[in-house]
Amino acid sequence: MPEETSDFLPGKRSRPGSVSLPERVRSPWWQLSRRLLLATAILVGTVLLVYVDRHGYRDTAHPHRPLTLIDAVYYTTVTLSTTGYGDIAPVAEHARLINAFVITPARIGFLVLLIGTTLEVLATRGRELIRVSRWRKKMGHHVVVVGYGTKGRSAVETLLRKGHDREDIVVVDPSSTALADAHADGLAVVSGDATRREVLNRAGVGKADQIIITTDRDDSNVLATLTVRQLNPDAWIVSAVREHENAPLMKQSGADSVITSSDAVGRLLGLSSVSPTLGAVMEDLLTYGAxxxxxxxxxxxxxxxxxxxxxxxxxxxxxxxxxxxxxxxxxxxxxxxxxxxxxxxxxxxxxxxxxxxxxxxxxxxxxxx
Missing domain, CATH: 3.30.70.1450 (Regulator of K+ conductance, C-terminal domain)
Structure with missing residues (x-):
C-alpha cells in the first residue's frame, strides 16, 4: 500500500513498511477551495473596511484626496502581504485602532492561509506519529491479516461478526487499493511486503495471537508463513494456498491450518452441479448471519x-x-x-x-x- 500514510491523498506515497491508521479525510480540492474562499473573504472584508473609513487614511501622493476603491485594494494587498510601502497610512485615531485590532489579526490569518498547506502537512505528520505511537502501545494479542483481497476481506468480516474489535485487527498489504479498502473498513494498515521481517515487525507479529495469510501467490504465502513462524513460534497461523499440492509445503513452513481455495471452490461448484440443493445448503453454511x-x-x-x-x-x-x-x-x-x-x-x-x-x-x- 505504498500510496499515502494517513490522509490518502492522490500522489502521496508512504514508505514501505509504514503504519497507516484509518482517518476521516476530505478531498484536497475541498480543502484548497475552502482556503481560497477564506483568503478571499479576508481580502474583500479588509478592502471594504478601508474604503468605508477612507477619510481616516492619507495618500502621500495625493494628501488632499480621499482614498478611492483602487487605493483601498492597493493598501489592503500591500498591508496583508506585509510589504508595507508606507505611501498610504492611517492618520485618524480610530483608523489606527482598526488597523491594530482588526487588520493586523486579518493579516496574520491571511499569512497563515498562505502557508497553510505546509503547516497542515507538518501538523498531520505529527498527529499521525502520535496516533501510531499510541496504537503501538496498545497493540498485543491482536490478529494480523496478510493480504486484503477478497479472501482477506471475508476473513476480517467473519472476525468482526464473531466479536473481534476493529482496533485488534492489522492488515499487511503493499497495494494502494487494499489500503483504501482497509481504511474504508476502519482498519489499521501496515504498508509493505509481508515476506520482509521489518514489515511484519511493524505489524506486531511477535505479539499477535493469530495470523491469517492470504495473498494471491502460494510462494509468497509460504515465505510469509516461514517468516511469521520465526518471529512468533506460538501464534496460530492460518494460511491459504491456491493449489492443493502446495498444502503440505505450507504445513511444513509452520502453518497450523491450511485452506486450499481452488479445491474448496471446485468442490462447491461440483456439488452445486450434481446436487443443486446440496450446493445451496453448503452455501448457506458458508454465509454468515442467516x-x-x-x-x-x-x-x-x-x-x-x-x-x-x-x-x-x-x-x-x-x-x-x-x-x-x-x-x-x-x-x-x-x-x-x-x-x-x-x-x-x-x-x-x-x-x-x-x-x-x-x-x-x-x-x-x-x-x-
Missing part, C-alpha cells in the same frame, strides 16, 4: 455424559485433547468435561431453536487433575 452456521462451543455441565446425538445442537465433531473426532467415533460416544463441540445451528436464535451456551449456562471445564 440460515445455518458452523460454530465451535464449549461443552456445558448438563451435557456431560450424553451422546453427541442427544444434544440440542447438531454435533458434527468433538474436540478432545486437541484432536478432532467425528461425532460417530467410538472415542467420543460419551461426552466428557473439557470437550469442545463443532455444531451446526441457526445463525440467529429462534424461539423454537434456542442456542445452548447463550443463556448463562455453566460450562463443563476440564478437571484440574
Amino acid at each position: 440460515g445455518l452456521e458452523v460454530a465451535e462451543r464449549d461443552l456445558m455441565v448438563g451435557e456431560v455424559g450424553k451422546q453427541p446425538q442427544q444434544l440440542a445442537d447438531q454435533v458434527i465433531a468433538v474436540v478432545r485433547d486437541e484432536k478432532v473426532f467425528r461425532y460417530y467415533d467410538p472415542v467420543v460416544t460419551t461426552l466428557s468435561r473439557g470437550d469442545r463441540l463443532i455444531v451446526v445451528r441457526p445463525a440467529k436464535e429462534l424461539p423454537w431453536a434456542p442456542r445452548p451456551g447463550t443463556h448463562g449456562e455453566e460450562f463443563a471445564a476440564a478437571d484440574e487433575s
Whole structure:
C-alpha cells in the first residue's frame, strides 16, 4: 500500500513498511477551495473596511484626496502581504485602532492561509506519529491479516461478526487499493511486503495471537508463513494456498491450518452441479448471519455424559485433547468435561431453536487433575 500514510491523498506515497491508521479525510480540492474562499473573504472584508473609513487614511501622493476603491485594494494587498510601502497610512485615531485590532489579526490569518498547506502537512505528520505511537502501545494479542483481497476481506468480516474489535485487527498489504479498502473498513494498515521481517515487525507479529495469510501467490504465502513462524513460534497461523499440492509445503513452513481455495471452490461448484440443493445448503453454511452456521462451543455441565446425538445442537465433531473426532467415533460416544463441540445451528436464535451456551449456562471445564 505504498500510496499515502494517513490522509490518502492522490500522489502521496508512504514508505514501505509504514503504519497507516484509518482517518476521516476530505478531498484536497475541498480543502484548497475552502482556503481560497477564506483568503478571499479576508481580502474583500479588509478592502471594504478601508474604503468605508477612507477619510481616516492619507495618500502621500495625493494628501488632499480621499482614498478611492483602487487605493483601498492597493493598501489592503500591500498591508496583508506585509510589504508595507508606507505611501498610504492611517492618520485618524480610530483608523489606527482598526488597523491594530482588526487588520493586523486579518493579516496574520491571511499569512497563515498562505502557508497553510505546509503547516497542515507538518501538523498531520505529527498527529499521525502520535496516533501510531499510541496504537503501538496498545497493540498485543491482536490478529494480523496478510493480504486484503477478497479472501482477506471475508476473513476480517467473519472476525468482526464473531466479536473481534476493529482496533485488534492489522492488515499487511503493499497495494494502494487494499489500503483504501482497509481504511474504508476502519482498519489499521501496515504498508509493505509481508515476506520482509521489518514489515511484519511493524505489524506486531511477535505479539499477535493469530495470523491469517492470504495473498494471491502460494510462494509468497509460504515465505510469509516461514517468516511469521520465526518471529512468533506460538501464534496460530492460518494460511491459504491456491493449489492443493502446495498444502503440505505450507504445513511444513509452520502453518497450523491450511485452506486450499481452488479445491474448496471446485468442490462447491461440483456439488452445486450434481446436487443443486446440496450446493445451496453448503452455501448457506458458508454465509454468515442467516440460515445455518458452523460454530465451535464449549461443552456445558448438563451435557456431560450424553451422546453427541442427544444434544440440542447438531454435533458434527468433538474436540478432545486437541484432536478432532467425528461425532460417530467410538472415542467420543460419551461426552466428557473439557470437550469442545463443532455444531451446526441457526445463525440467529429462534424461539423454537434456542442456542445452548447463550443463556448463562455453566460450562463443563476440564478437571484440574
